[in-house]
Amino acid sequence: MxxxxxxxxxxxIKEIDKIKYIQRQTKLFNRDRRENDAEHSWHLAMMAxxxxxxxxxxxxxxKVIKMVLIQDIVEIDAGDTLLYAQNKSHENTAEEKKGAExxxxxxxxxxAEKFMQIWTEFETGNSNEAKFAKSMDRLExxxxxxxxxxxxxxxxxxxxxxxxxxxxxxxxxxxxxxxYAETLIEDSVKKGILEK
Amino acid sequence: MxxxxxxxxxxxIKEIDKIKYIQRQTKLFNRDRRENDAEHSWHLAMMAxxxxxxxxxxxxxxKVIKMVLIQDIVEIDAGDTLLYAQNKSHENTAEEKKGAExxxxxxxxxxAEKFMQIWTEFETGNSNEAKFAKSMDRLExxxxxxxxxxxxxxxxxxxxxxxxxxxxxxxxxxxxxxxYAETLIEDSVKKGILEK
Numbered sequence: 001m002x003x004x005x006x007x008x009x010x011x012x013i014k015e016i017d018k019i020k021y022i023q024r025q026t027k028l029f030n031r032d033r034r035e036n037d038a039e040h041s042w043h044l045a046m047m048a049x050x051x052x053x054x055x056x057x058x059x060x061x062x063k064v065i066k067m068v069l070i071q072d073i074v075e076i077d078a079g080d081t082l083l084y085a086q087n088k089s090h091e092n093t094a095e096e097k098k099g100a101e102x103x104x105x106x107x108x109x110x111x112a113e114k115f116m117q118i119w120t121e122f123e124t125g126n127s128n129e130a131k132f133a134k135s136m137d138r139l140e141x142x143x144x145x146x147x148x149x150x151x152x153x154x155x156x157x158x159x160x161x162x163x164x165x166x167x168x169x170x171x172x173x174x175x176x177x178x179x180y181a182e183t184l185i186e187d188s189v190k191k192g193i194l195e196k
Numbered sequence: 197m198x199x200x201x202x203x204x205x206x207x208x209i210k211e212i213d214k215i216k217y218i219q220r221q222t223k224l225f226n227r228d229r230r231e232n233d234a235e236h237s238w239h240l241a242m243m244a245x246x247x248x249x250x251x252x253x254x255x256x257x258x259k260v261i262k263m264v265l266i267q268d269i270v271e272i273d274a275g276d277t278l279l280y281a282q283n284k285s286h287e288n289t290a291e292e293k294k295g296a297e298x299x300x301x302x303x304x305x306x307x308a309e310k311f312m313q314i315w316t317e318f319e320t321g322n323s324n325e326a327k328f329a330k331s332m333d334r335l336e337x338x339x340x341x342x343x344x345x346x347x348x349x350x351x352x353x354x355x356x357x358x359x360x361x362x363x364x365x366x367x368x369x370x371x372x373x374x375x376y377a378e379t380l381i382e383d384s385v386k387k388g389i390l391e392k
Binding site for chain 1: 198199202205206208209210212213215216224225226231232234235237238239241242243245246247250257258261262265266303307339343372373375376379
């Protein structure tokens with residue numbers, strides 16, 4: 001007999017395959033196609049591993065990785081919203097919470113609670129881990145847009161002030177990474193791929 | 197001034213974007229397209245988080261996650277080889293080692309060494325973490341093939357004995373997951389999606 005809890009876990013594992021169909025606005029580094037949420041989540045986890053030494057505060061790296069790996073699963077139900085969207089909040093929408101409850105709720109009860117906790121902690125953004133995880137989430141598309149000739153900034157007419165304000169979240173996790181990010185943003189203006 | 201080590205890390209982060217273009221043979225759960233290595237690695241990490249309680253032995257989950265997230269990066273240089281390939285060994289080829297040295301070698305020296313160690317430990321397969329990581333790596337495509345009407349088994353004419361022998365690796369990491377996997381394999385024969 002296969003334990004019921006294992007079957008629930010397997011159903012969850014199959015369900016989250018759908019994240020591979022959620023397209024982000026941001027394109028891959030060589031800009032030939034958009035990135036999907038599974039690829040994005042993998043990349044954030046790799047960045048967390050590689051860059052963890054730059055966190056301003058002590059962090060539990062395992063928790064950061066869990067955050068970035070699961071954060072976008074809710075988009076299976078809620079869809080991806082552009083960071084610069086004006087008609088819809090990028091984060092913490094009721095739809096996302098409902099998605100989290102449905103999808104994490106497929107897991108055995110205690111495990112579902114743990115997933116909800118980690119997701120909520122990330123969304124709330126107050127813990128050291130959440131701050132560093134959010135730094136990763138803002139840094140990846142910055143690297144992409146600067147690598148692919150302005151990417152979504154050009155496509156959606158996003159200007160310097162908005163980019164600067166949104167990207168400043170990186171500073172909450174890491175002064176060193178923010179210094180680098182700031183340089184990238186300023187250089188983008190000089191190169192003409194970001195309008196001031 | 198941006199520290200040289202950080203710039204090396206950023207170059208590495210950009211380089212590994214290429215994993216998103218490495219196509220595996222196995223198709224997604226609803227079988228409409230092949231999976232790429234970034235998606236596969238994300239899914240294995242999620243499986244490790246969800247299923248870690250089923251490991252037969254104590255494991256350091258962070259290490260398992262690092263293993264499954266980085267294991268396929270070498271395929272940027274070496275390409276993906278089908279598990280059932282007959283003309284080429286699936287694992288541990290010289291090309292993969294060369295790929296690991298080049299790509300991990302982009303990182304600052306000490307970090308590069310750590311990445312090589314984790315990758316080598318995974319490939320060698322002796323530690324508890326490597327065994328569990330390999331269980332994940334064999335279980336995901338089994339779930340995919342049983343979800344999508346035989347998938348690569350049908351496509352490449354792979355038969356029961358071969359599947360059984362290759363999938364038995366799951367047992368080294370988890371008796372419980374192997375029991376489940378065995379049931380899936382036997383059911384696949386009954387359903388006619390795997391030939392005995």
